[in-house]
Amino acid sequence: MVHPLSVENITVAYHKKPVLHEVSFTVPEGKLIGIIGPNGAGKSTLIKTILGLVPKASGTIEFFGSTYKKQIKRIGYVPQRGTVDWDFPTNALDVVTMGRYGHIGWMKRPKKEDIEIAKACLQKVGMLEYADRQISQLSGGQQQRVFLARALAQDADLYFMDEPFVGVDAATEKAIITLLNELKERGKTVLVVHHDLQTVKEYFDWVLLLNMRVIAYGKTEEVFNLDNLQKTYGGKLAFLKERPALAREK
Template sequence: MNSVEIKGLTVAYHRKPVLIDVAFSVPKGKLIGIVGPNGAGKSTLIKAVLGLIPRSSGDVKIFDKSYSPKSKTVGYVPQRGSVDWDFPTNALDVVLMGRYGHLGWFKRPSKKDVAFAMECLDKVGMTQYASRQISQLSGGQQQRVFLARALAQEAEVYFMDEPFVGVDAATEKAIISLLNELKEQGKTVLVVHHDLQTVTEYFDWTLLLNRKTIAYGPTADVFNVDNLQLTYGGKLSFLEKDKMLIQP
């Protein structure tokens, strides 16, 4: 059974197609990179899959069941730029939000939930910042807190929208280590990613996207010059062998 199955996914804004007939399936326990130029619809794809924006057409199944936003099976890490970091809450409370799917909205977290949330913070190296207001954290620290919230959901499938953007090298290393740990536990992780230099290092499978599926499959098979040129067009240049540069 595939963990994620997407068929004929089309999204349009003001009748202008943003995604066109996107289809792919994700085997369980894989780390998937979603790669493409700005405006290719990468973030739109995740939001449409999760029901955060309407789909014009298409079907989404998680473990062979139609996806519901109430599902406890799916975790989500949004782009940092889409979050109101001035909201008056601390890091621990943010992580506890990941438990609401298990608790229900009207139940208070138990001591066990708090202890588990602290374990999640510990996994991302943020235990000492548990009581710190999120607005007082650095960009990398904020991203770690949101990863801890996703861990607290105890999901089977994770969607992450550019988790490496705006973080330092140490945080990037910590994030990829965590993603590999999730994969080793049999979890499936789909990541919107922009750095072409690390795709072959980070991801088992890759989706090359530019409004429609350009190529999809094991990274070693699809991440090549021909497919990248189809995806990025004239915006992609090669400085030397295996070194790629996206031109503005």
């Protein structure tokens, strides 16, 4: 079976200091997969390495049984909002239309059809009325919705989202998870770097617990438990023990 993503023995080091050590996992098709772990665990680095934005020291990565370059049109990426230059002089519609460049080609102008697709994606995330608004004038939640619309415009089969719920209001978070479930229903596969342990069981089918290496990986109901969380977070998890959602875990 050809999987959307296969990662084998990925090792990454910054200034000779290991950040990820022999990380391996295979992603099933049509699932929402959460990547969780403490700060500094390498979650964002993992996604960036997979996408070729950070060099790896060793290991192999396959997308649908092939290379990233050959499958790039099938891959979408929503970066952390804090890494984006929001002062860049462009409006929301232009940002979303950029998601069509894999279909258009970088040196070609978008067609009317591409503009209409971009508008439909803005409508999908409740942002069409802000199409002409400069992105720096949008709130954090609105900016995140625009970037989700851009990912939708790509019409990818495999999506990577780096902390899409950070800094958004409750309405935006609900809109995002609704959108992710719609993508899943269409057979899309989505990997999400996530920080809120209380929503993991509600949001994700599978979960990858990471702390420089894979602590556990599999179906959420099988691997998201207190024992694996303690192994992942160590003493940093102590304050969560009293919370009912985790206290019930065996």
